[in-house]
Amino acid sequence: MSASAPQSAQTATDLASATTRTRDLLILAAAVIVALIALYAVFMDNGHIISATGSYLHEFSHDGRHLFGAPCH
Amino acid sequence: MSNPTLTLLGRGTAAGGVAGLVTGLFSLLLAEPVMDRAIELEEARSAKEEAAEHAHAAAGAVAEHHEELFTRGQQHFGLVVTAIIAGIALGALFAVAYALIHRRTGYLVRAWPRALACCAAAFVAVALLPGLRYPAAPPGVGDANTVGERQQLWLAAVVIGILGMLLAWQLYVRLAGRAEPLRQGAVFLTGAATLAVLFLLPGNPDEVPVPATLLWDFRVLSLGSQVLLWAVFAAVFGGLGLRAAAKAGVNSPVSSQDLAATAPVK
Numbered sequence: 001m002s003a004s005a006p007q008s009a010q011t012a013t014d015l016a017s018a019t020t021r022t023r024d025l026l027i028l029a030a031a032v033i034v035a036l037i038a039l040y041a042v043f044m045d046n047g048h049i050i051s052a053t054g055s056y057l058h059e060f061s062h063d064g065r066h067l068f069g070a071p072c073h
Numbered sequence: 074m075s076n077p078t079l080t081l082l083g084r085g086t087a088a089g090g091v092a093g094l095v096t097g098l099f100s101l102l103l104a105e106p107v108m109d110r111a112i113e114l115e116e117a118r119s120a121k122e123e124a125a126e127h128a129h130a131a132a133g134a135v136a137e138h139h140e141e142l143f144t145r146g147q148q149h150f151g152l153v154v155t156a157i158i159a160g161i162a163l164g165a166l167f168a169v170a171y172a173l174i175h176r177r178t179g180y181l182v183r184a185w186p187r188a189l190a191c192c193a194a195a196f197v198a199v200a201l202l203p204g205l206r207y208p209a210a211p212p213g214v215g216d217a218n219t220v221g222e223r224q225q226l227w228l229a230a231v232v233i234g235i236l237g238m239l240l241a242w243q244l245y246v247r248l249a250g251r252a253e254p255l256r257q258g259a260v261f262l263t264g265a266a267t268l269a270v271l272f273l274l275p276g277n278p279d280e281v282p283v284p285a286t287l288l289w290d291f292r293v294l295s296l297g298s299q300v301l302l303w304a305v306f307a308a309v310f311g312g313l314g315l316r317a318a319a320k321a322g323v324n325s326p327v328s329s330q331d332l333a334a335t336a337p338v339k
Contacts (some may be wrong), residue, residue: 014160028169031082035162036253042155044224059187062212063108064155067100067295069200069209071223073216 043070080317082168088309089164090157096302097156104294105149107210111287112145115213160302167195167306174242181323184314192307197264198238198244200299202232209295211283220279230271237267277315278280 020037042061058065065072143151171191172180207227214222241263246255282286 017128024076027076027078027082028172032169035165037259038158038162038244042158044228045221054174056142060148060151061155062143063105063148063152064097064159066108066212066291067104067156067298069154069204069207069227069295069299071207071211071215071220071227072210073220 043068046073077180081172082165084310084313085164085168085318086161086162087164088306088313089160089162089167091160092164092306093157093160093311094153096298097153097306099155099301100156100298101149104291104298105152107287107291109145111211111213111283111291112232114283114287116282118213129155145336156298156302160306162219163192163195163199163302164306164310167191170195179323181314182320184318185311188314189307192310193302194238194242195301196303198234200296200303202234202237202264202268202271203227204296204299205268206230207277208292210277210279210281211287211291214216214279214281214283216279217289223277223279226274226277227264227276233271233274234268237270240267246326278306 041057043065045057046055062072064070170185174191175182175187207223207230222262241260244263245256248259
């Protein structure tokens with residue numbers, strides 16, 4: 001994180017350099033991973049995430065699962 | 074912070090949170106009474122079955138009592154929390170798809186019509202098409218032994234729905250310059266073909282032992298909640314996009330028209 005500071009002539013869209021594109025892709029990939037974990041937790045988990053204590057996530061999100069059409073027991 | 078990708082993600086998650094909250098409150102008011110009734114009916118049904126079993130079987134039969142982890146009141150609250158989490162997560166995924174689809178033109182061009190078109194496609198892909206193949210089932214329906222199989226089918230339906238909408242978008246783009254009825258007809262036919270493909274998947278194996286009126290009410294409310302989720306999401310995401318475009322001074326001919334046609338978002 002050093003390099004030269006962006007100069008005035010460059011607008012945000014002009015900054016499509018390799019570094020910014022890589023950084024943007026990393027941000028997007030991280031967002032996808034976090035979002036998919038969250039969706040798995042509320043719509044797919046059957047007691048695997050907090051397995052020692054029972055299907056807490058499943059039961060807490062129970063009504064939401066039914067409403068959004070996610071399969072439920 | 075002026076990273077356009079980060080601010081786009083911010084708009085997606087903010088719009089998703091608002092849409093999830095609105096949907097959660099809507100379904101708390103309208104869908105929860107139906108779900109509570111479905112659970113009462115389920116309890117009455119299982120009590121009857123248990124009584125019948127006791128009448129037949131010898132005294133050794135163990136009455137299996139269903140231990141509940143949460144009260145119904147807590148599950149009502151859980152519905153709102155679930156809707157907000159799902160809204161934020163879907164909003165983030167939507168923003169990523171939006172970024173990839175519009176990477177060449179920038180994220181702020183024609184912010185409003187693009188938000189509406191992409192949200193309509195997202196609704197059809199992840200809610201309408203999978204929902205038509207595997208309609209939502211009220212509480213009390215759903216065999217614990219088939220839940221893994223049903224989850225695979227549901228995921229497959231969502232993936233096929235997304236692929237169908239991506240194909241429709243690609244056809245629309247590649248038919249650029251052709252007559253609009255042809256382009257839009259291709260999009261419609263792709264959606265219809267995707268629905269037909271979904272019906273090649275095996276059906277839901279579970280019985281649905283609930284009254285038809287309750288089932289209808291629940292399914293209408295389920296679909297209605299998802300329409301509401303994506304409609305609110307589209308409005309907030311599009312509105313935030315318009316505001317960001319105005320601030321950034323993005324003025325393509327089309328987007329300035331859209332700005333003039335829409336009430337100022339302040």
